[in-house]
Amino acid sequence: MTIQPAENKLKIAIIGTGPGGLAAIINLSRLPFVELSAYDQASELREVGAGISINQNTWRHLQLLGAADAIEQFNLRGDGTKVDSEQRNGITGELLFSRLQTVDPNIPARSRIERYKLQKALLDQIPAGFIKLSKRLSTIIELSKGVQLSFEDGTTAGPFDLLIGADGIRSAVRKHSFPDHKLSYTGKVAYRTLIPQSAVAHIPNIPKSSCFWHAKDTHVYTDPLDNGLFEIATRASETEESVKKVSWGQKIKRDQVVHHYDEYVDTIRQIIAVPDEWLEFAMFGGPRLESVISNNRIALLGDASHPLSGAFGSGAAFAFEDAYVLAKALAYTKAKGEPIGEALKLYDEVRSPHYKGLYAILNGFGSNAKDIQASSPSLDENEFINERTRRNWAANNSWIYEYDVTKVWKEHIQTLEASKDFLKLDLAQNDETGQKPLPQIPVSA
Ligand SMILES: Cc1cc2nc3c(=O)[nH]c(=O)nc-3n(C[C@H](O)[C@H](O)[C@H](O)COP(=O)(O)OP(=O)(O)OC[C@H]3O[C@@H](n4cnc5c(N)ncnc54)[C@H](O)[C@@H]3O)c2cc1C
Structure with missing residues (x-):
């Protein structure tokens, strides 16, 4: 792996090097147009x-x-x-x-x-030595030239074109971008x-x-x-x-x-x-965030993007999925010559609905307990435990652990490309006739 600074590269800072930040470093360092910096508050990385x-x-x-x-x-x-x-x-x-x-x-x-x-x-x-340790992020300043970071040790870094908040459930980056969100x-x-x-x-x-x-x-x-x-x-x-x-x-x-x-x-x-x-x-x-990006230059990743409190025991995998999609989105928009905000939009389009689905399951667990209490108030404690466990596990949630974000990403891009092709065709037909074409009605077999 080579991570070499160079002029005119996309300057990206990652705050936090838990499983999410580490996966982001590995994925993003494979992109030749990226200059990467990573910071963690810990003086040594240990789990x-x-x-x-x-x-x-x-x-x-x-x-x-x-x-x-x-x-x-x-x-x-x-x-x-x-x-x-x-x-x-x-x-x-x-x-x-x-x-x-x-x-x-x-x-x-x-x-x-x-x-x-x-x-x-x-x-x-x-x-070794790539991650800058003992760097606790204290302030983020968003300037027209990029995102400037200050750390508690009095040092600063930046400006960066993109800031990735991989700083866990109590994310300082989330607090900066979504100050009304409360844990x-x-x-x-x-x-x-x-x-x-x-x-x-x-x-x-x-x-x-x-x-x-x-x-x-x-x-x-x-x-x-x-x-x-x-x-x-x-x-x-x-x-x-x-x-x-x-x-x-x-x-x-x-x-x-x-x-x-x-x-x-x-x-x-x-x-x-x-x-x-x-x-x-x-x-x-905390409640679900409607979006995991902010101001076309900040992305939340891992626990920072979905404060689910360890539910589903798969937070490291969710963080890996985030890191994969973010890197793919940056590569895709770079190849298209599109600005970084488009990459973040794609990232959000793929990841936010996934977290919406996970929060819905968690809410379902809560309502199972309430439904049982309301519909069967005479159940003793053991009967209640058994019924709640059966209901929670009867819902087949194995898709969470089988989820293939590489396929989801591919399908998302295919749909996007198809809609762009359709738009081009639509505009071309409009140009020729001066009229909108009639909608195509599928013929049933
Ligand atoms: C009890 C429990 C059990 C779990 N069991 C599982 C399991 O079995 N399987 C699974 O996949 N997941 C499990 N998880 C979830 C998993 O631990 C997390 O989802 C995963 O660690 C998220 O990784 P992350 O990189 O997003 O955040 P974190 O691992 O929290 O890493 C955040 C990093 O950011 C750094 N940081 C924080 N603030 C700052 C700052 N201001 N400046 C600089 N650096 C900062 C921290 O030092 C840390 O290194 C469990 C969670 C809990 C609580």
Whole structure:
């Protein structure tokens, strides 16, 4: 990879180098007309958290990004009988839903790996020292000559023709472009940890697959990962007062976690009691943005573009999809000699409807619970949990993980080209006759 500054290139700044920013660097550095700069507030790039799911859409982009080979070795594949995921009632342990892992050689098996492995596979594609670290963006000034950036260390950079905000859920770039958009605390925290599988080997009835254990207001996720690790990721309700002190990924002790899961089935109570220490994440989310671009020179990417609060467990893949489309749009408009604003328009046309669809699913989850409460108020807690889980999982949302943005992009451009051809034809016919042609009526077979 060569990332060389030159005159007359499109100057692009990327703020944030999580999975989204890294994918943007790799994709954009392949465009010969781009001069790229990337900044992150962190003094070193490391991933906090635990595991990350590699679904079909994640895998497609890891291949495109040149990072799949480094990940393949961690993929745990089965023989067609391997259960890939389960949904259980967390109070009774009852199995409500399960899915087998695919053995189709053309479809990657869903698997879950430690998050730092994904981060490393992407970072390995980028020259050392390219990302400027300890650069926390503080101010954005939009001038006629471009976007000027100031950082908390007192330095500045720019002007840039395009600013990409890949700065995560609490995006400073989003705040600048959409000052009325507000994030709020969801009332939930996530507790996450990785422990050796040997530490839970004595506990009966632990599923070999990934498993969600549902209760009314909380859930627990368990998953044996590659190389002998066991992941536990949970959700619990916490008041706003108690999370005000909480930073993202703060270490907390066992006592602060276990009491949330006292009502759970014995298997889960035993598992939750094992780790001494957990990481706590306060979950923030916000309404959907109508558009992921601003002023023909700012684009939001990854969590910055869709503050969904980790819903669907596929945020890295969504960020990869964003980065892919943005690079394609810039290449397409460059080839056509069109201004950068046209590229951003295309990016928005492809990505905003996708996020609209995801928010609709999330709203559907909320209304399933309300509908059940309204239509069947006599259900006891376990019946409610079972019914809500069945309804949420009956809706087939697997398209999210199978989504092929490369096809969607191609089809979008084909439709655009076809409409331009039609317009040309329409204008030509108008010129010849001075009249608009009659509409073509399809003849049925
Ligand atoms: C509990 C939880 C579980 C999840 N599980 C999964 C999963 O299984 N699979 C999956 O695909 N996704 C999962 N996600 C989502 C996933 O972590 C995110 O969607 C993904 O990390 C988004 O990548 P990003 O690059 O957009 O943002 P981030 O990873 O948040 O990266 C943002 C970067 O911007 C930098 N930054 C922020 N502000 C500034 C600033 N002002 N100046 C400079 N730099 C800045 C940060 O240091 C960071 O490096 C989960 C999320 C949560 C919360």
